[in-house]
Amino acid sequence: ATYDPAGSVPASEALFARAKAVTPGGVNSPVRAFNAVGGTPRFIREAQGAWLTDVDGNTYVDLICSWGPMLLGHAHPEVLAAVTAAVARGTSYGTPTEPEVALAEEIVRRAPVEEVRFVSSGTEATMSAIRLARGFTGRDVVIKFAGCYHGHVDALLAAAGSGLATFAVPGTPGVPASSTELTLVLPYNDRSAVEKAFAEYGDRVACLITEASPGNMGIVPPEPGFNAFLAETCRSHGALFVSDEVMTGFRASAQGQWGLDGKVEGWTPDLVTFGKVMGGGFPAAAFGGRADIMRRLSPEGPVYQAGTLSGNPIATTAGLTTLRLATDEVYAHIGAAAETVKTAVGEALTTAGVAHTIQSTGTMFSVFFTDGPVRNFDDASRTDSAAYAAFFHAMLEHRVYLPPSAYETWFLSAAHDERAVQTILDALPAAAEAAAKA
Ligand code: PMP
Numbered sequence: 001a002t003y004d005p006a007g008s009v010p011a012s013e014a015l016f017a018r019a020k021a022v023t024p025g026g027v028n029s030p031v032r033a034f035n036a037v038g039g040t041p042r043f044i045r046e047a048q049g050a051w052l053t054d055v056d057g058n059t060y061v062d063l064i065c066s067w068g069p070m071l072l073g074h075a076h077p078e079v080l081a082a083v084t085a086a087v088a089r090g091t092s093y094g095t096p097t098e099p100e101v102a103l104a105e106e107i108v109r110r111a112p113v114e115e116v117r118f119v120s121s122g123t124e125a126t127m128s129a130i131r132l133a134r135g136f137t138g139r140d141v142v143i144k145f146a147g148c149y150h151g152h153v154d155a156l157l158a159a160a161g162s163g164l165a166t167f168a169v170p171g172t173p174g175v176p177a178s179s180t181e182l183t184l185v186l187p188y189n190d191r192s193a194v195e196k197a198f199a200e201y202g203d204r205v206a207c208l209i210t211e212a213s214p215g216n217m218g219i220v221p222p223e224p225g226f227n228a229f230l231a232e233t234c235r236s237h238g239a240l241f242v243s244d245e246v247m248t249g250f251r252a253s254a255q256g257q258w259g260l261d262g263k264v265e266g267w268t269p270d271l272v273t274f275g276k277v278m279g280g281g282f283p284a285a286a287f288g289g290r291a292d293i294m295r296r297l298s299p300e301g302p303v304y305q306a307g308t309l310s311g312n313p314i315a316t317t318a319g320l321t322t323l324r325l326a327t328d329e330v331y332a333h334i335g336a337a338a339e340t341v342k343t344a345v346g347e348a349l350t351t352a353g354v355a356h357t358i359q360s361t362g363t364m365f366s367v368f369f370t371d372g373p374v375r376n377f378d379d380a381s382r383t384d385s386a387a388y389a390a391f392f393h394a395m396l397e398h399r400v401y402l403p404p405s406a407y408e409t410w411f412l413s414a415a416h417d418e419r420a421v422q423t424i425l426d427a428l429p430a431a432a433e434a435a436a437k438a
Pocket residue numbers: 067120121122123124126149150151152211216244245246247275276285
């Protein structure tokens with residue numbers, strides 16, 4: 001029951017055909033393709049504030065926000081001015097620079113880390129954090145949760161083994177069994193699974209890595225005290241607790257997910273990974289944590305890690321300017337807009353009789369097309385993808401660009417003003433009807 005207004009986006013279709021001839025699936029990251037919902041991805045020509053314009057001249061309210069980074073909206077004038085000035089001074093030197101120091105200071109000021117090292121993607125951040133955890137502890141085993149995505153790191157593209165505390169198997173062709181045979185994959189929000197794994201392998205565990213609040217299976221918040229329990233369990237076994245805040249960092253709140261739980265409950269992760277918002281729309285990411293751990297990195301310590309474009313002056317200028325503009329008012333605005341949209345989505349789906357569950361953490365939320373609650377990946381997998389596909393296309397028809405997959409967070413920005421929010425609200429009843437008929 002999905003539809004794509006065939007012929008109405010000829011310029012996107014033409015580009016997609018060209019793209020498919022030279023790029024696998026026509027896209028440079030799989031979720032951009034419309035494989036889960038059908039149809040032609042819109043090729044975007046430009047973006048301003050909350051709005052995307054495609055190559056056919058259609059405008060859409062953007063609920064992807066580049067999958068999180070665009071906290072202030074697109075082409076924010078102050079970010080543009082800072083970036084333009086930085087570009088004019090040269091784009092990369094391969095030497096230390098002032099903006100990377102200032103951005104590191106800003107991150108250390110907000111987040112529970114004493115030192116940070118910059119990289120260029122969230123994948124590099126988690127890969128490096130795991131190497132550092134292994135190098136620091138002298139242990140090899142890594143624990144992750146099913147449904148948590150940490151980028152395309154071999155050891156983390158893992159699927160649960162056959163038993164609860166058995167080692168994982170590769171999650172994709174191309175990952176050798178040897179890369180996942182030291183990874184344990186557990187069900188999220190399941191304390192007894194964590195206890196069992198640590199009881200069996202505790203003295204071999206280098207780290208447990210978790211999304212601070214999972215957002216890559218839709219939003220599945222940690223149950224109250226779950227992150228504190230993980231931090232304490234790691235501590236008591238001499239393992240490191242790695243909190244992946246690539247998505248939630250400077251997004252769920254000014255201090256990320258940690259600002260919502262760890263800060264209140266009084267615990268600190270050993271290592272944290274960041275990305276998305278801290279790059280202001282450029283390729284920048286970071287990992288950081290306790291100084292005694294971070295100092296094991298080269299050149300100070302023996303654990304090797306490096307990058308030609310790490311801490312790039314343009315990317316760090318964009319990130320620094322973004323974070324400086326990301327005031328409490330910005331988070332309050334995004335939170336209020338999210339409340340309005342969530343309430344309206346819930347009402348529209350209820351009126352149309354569509355099963356749904358809306359879950360949030362801080363300013364972030366997602367919509368599951370299934371009855372809740374959604375506590376883990378198995379629950380999330382019950383989402384009705386066909387209903388979502390119909391909903392997605394009806395929203396697109398009404399000029400709202402949702403993530404083209406049922407398992408994603410919907411991202412708002414400081415630029416989502418009344419007109420943008422109203423455009424979303426106006427689209428909802430027809431989309432809910434379409435979902436009901438799917
Ligand atoms: N960790 C989390 C929690 C993420 O959401 C992502 C990206 N969606 C990554 C890591 C990987 O980041 P990147 O795509 O920049 O490699």
